[in-house]
Amino acid sequence: MPYDPPLNSLGLPKPVAETRVVVAMSGGVDSSVVAAELAAEGYDVVGVTLQLYDHGAALAKKGACCAGRDIHDARRVAEEMGFPHYVLDYESKFRDAVIDEFADAYLGGATPVPCIRCNERVKFRDLLETAKDLGADCMATGHYIQRKAGDLGAELHRAADPVRDQSYFLFSTTQEQLDYLRFPLGHLATKAETRALAARHRLAVADKPDSQDICFVPDGNYAAVIEKLRPGAGEPGEIVDMDGHCLGTHEGVIHYTIGQRRGLGIGGLTEPLYVVKLDPDMRRVVVGPKEALATRTVPVREVNWLGDAPFESQKEWHLSVKLRSTRPPAPAIIRPLSAVEAEVELLTPEEGISPGQACVFYDGEGTRVFGGGWIWKGR
Incomplete structure (x- = not known):
């Protein structure tokens, strides 16, 4: 033998x-x-x-x-x-x-x-x-993440220490890479x-x-790096409310992020305002009340899928998703639009979601990583 x-x-x-x-x-x-x-x-x-x-x-x-x-x-x-x-x-x-x-x-x-x-x-x-x-x-x-042997091959799981877990940053690891990697x-x-x-x-x-x-x-000075890499990136523009009324000016859209409240430089307001949208084409920073930040539907693309069955084999996947590295996974419904695109419906709306961030998929317990995608503005 x-x-x-x-x-x-x-x-x-x-x-x-x-x-x-x-x-x-x-x-x-x-x-x-x-x-x-x-x-x-x-x-x-x-x-x-x-x-x-x-x-x-x-x-x-x-x-x-x-x-x-x-x-x-x-x-x-x-x-x-x-x-x-x-x-x-x-x-x-x-x-x-x-x-x-x-x-x-x-x-x-x-x-x-x-x-x-x-x-x-x-x-x-x-x-x-x-x-x-x-x-x-x-x-x-x-990296603080776990690779475990599953019935159909290697699986990706969150780290034992939730404080150190880096699964959000590793969602795009492919199955072929996972077979070769060790953590x-x-x-x-x-x-x-x-x-x-x-x-x-x-x-x-x-x-x-x-x-x-x-x-x-x-x-952590992102704007300074971008201005060095892309001279002229800090062009000034208007800060407007959701109806387009000018409330002030800014020194460049690159200085702002969705959900930002501090440092807007707008005085005399009766209630706090937050950045709810960035319009780089018009060089506008759009601000509004906190409730305007709430998002329930999130379009994602460049999906990397680590589930056992093909991504498009189901019309809906009832999983948990993580939209920021510092937030816990939350229940959601993921509807595939293609092998690499999906629409994510959050069962509880979240605030401050921005294009360019990751949407990472987990099982219902929030332990096994099923992949994820990149949040974008949608069509």
């Missing part, structure tokens, strides 16, 4: 020492712990760090990933744990696939989520192909456990603060 070797801890039928794993290392504590743990278990680990933008400007920036300091930290972990480490120059790919779209989306009045595009178009596409070129059996990352931290109950593992391996990054900002947006 042919010998069928048992699965190792990564779910692969190979001896640990013969299993090559490429670990995407950002230089932070999460990916460093993944690499250190796998190396300690005896896997053939190869660390890879991506150079995504000009590090000369990034060195002085705290709280961002993939900066010059982070590359140094990733390399140091590799040296300490005794596995090879490579730095790949992905600046041009990152700009073309992520930064340019980010700027253009803001100019179009949307609120983009570039971290999702980075995972989709850079880390889980180009880097994953590089991992295969290196002969790796799988690629591991430090060793997804089962941990708290971030404290991760730091304890870093301390056990005596990693210098054990106490390193988490990254907070989008890596190429210093201090």
Whole structure:
């Protein structure tokens, strides 16, 4: 009878020492712990760090990933744990696939989520192909999300720690990518456990603060970055009410987002007003009462479906959806319009929904990820 070797801890039928794993290392504590743990278990680990933008400007920036300091930290972990480490120059790919779209989306009045595009178009596409070129059996990352074996293949599930869960940012992971990826931290109950593992391996990054900002947006100032990328983007215009009456002026639509209340610069009002619409063509910021923000129907496109049955096999999917990373999944009805487009009906209206954000699908319990799509303005 042919010998069928048992699965190792990564779910692969190979001896640990013969299993090559490429670990995407950002230089932070999460990916460093993944690499250190796998190396300690005896896997053939190869660390890879991506150079995504000009590090000369990034060195002085705290709280961002993939900066010059982070590359140094990733390399140091590799040296300490005794596995090879490579730095790949992905600046041009990152700009073309992520930064340019980010700027253009803001100019179009949307609120983009570039971290999702980075995972989709850079880390889980180009880097994953590089991992295969290196002969790796799988690629591991430090994301807080779980990959579980289902009856029909690998499934994507929310992290055990709801505070750290990153499923919103990984909805566009395809089934083929999921088959190859591994997320060793997804089962941990708290971030404290991760730091304890870093301390056990005596990693210098054990106490390193988490990254907070989008890596190429210093201090969270989106408008400044867009004006640098697209000179003239901050053209002034009118702030109008929902009937088109001018209430004031602004210094550029790019300074505003749907649902914004503070910083409108409109005085003498009897009730608070919120940004309810952005009209970049007319250079108008439309404001209205809070109730005008309530949305029940959400059009989505570029749907990535991770369900067991084909997306169009049902007229309606009764699932839960997440419209912002900070909000819990809420009940909804998803009606496919094609294999990549759908209309989402929220059972309870939500406020502040903006084109450019993600709509992520979950099962009724809000644990398994069924994919998702991008919110857009509709036809």
